[in-house]
Amino acid sequence: MNKFGFSISQGRQINFDEIKTDKVDKLLELVPSFKLCIGCGGCTAACTAAGFTDYNIRRIHTAFQRGQYTGLEEKLQRCMLCGKCLLVCPRGVNTRSLIVNMRRILSNVEPVTWRPQREIKAESNEESHK
Numbered sequence: 001m002n003k004f005g006f007s008i009s010q011g012r013q014i015n016f017d018e019i020k021t022d023k024v025d026k027l028l029e030l031v032p033s034f035k036l037c038i039g040c041g042g043c044t045a046a047c048t049a050a051g052f053t054d055y056n057i058r059r060i061h062t063a064f065q066r067g068q069y070t071g072l073e074e075k076l077q078r079c080m081l082c083g084k085c086l087l088v089c090p091r092g093v094n095t096r097s098l099i100v101n102m103r104r105i106l107s108n109v110e111p112v113t114w115r116p117q118r119e120i121k122a123e124s125n126e127e128s129h130k
């Protein structure tokens, strides 16, 4: 506090040259559909957890994309992986996989690649016909 009795807020500018992008790059590699996100907020509007808490999935994945990881790991625990966000996303972003992999990357656990059940079934059908 200075002698005038007020403090000056920290700047909120983001210097993209100083951001470490390794975590974002890893996430985009695991969930390529995230590149299609337009930040519309449909996922947050439909979110079950957002109805009961201040959890905001759009804000979380935007912060992750900007390399602002502080506090995200704890916030992501509020997601119950119900998948409603996945159903409403107009860009087909695999938000559930996004959440699971953000959690894993932030806690240094081996990430997972999520594939739709129909793809896995189609592959096993092909195998059985060989």
Ligand code: SF4
Residues within 6 Å of the ligand: 036, 037, 038, 039, 040, 041, 042, 043, 044, 058, 088, 089, 090, 091, 092, 093, 095
């Ligand atoms: S609904 Fe889809 S496109 Fe919109 S912010 Fe959420 S993830 Fe991005």
Ligand code: SF4
Residues within 6 Å of the ligand: 043, 046, 047, 048, 049, 050, 057, 078, 079, 080, 081, 082, 083, 084, 085, 086, 095, 096, 099
């Ligand atoms: S999966 Fe998580 S982020 Fe998506 S709607 Fe459900 S609680 Fe919200």
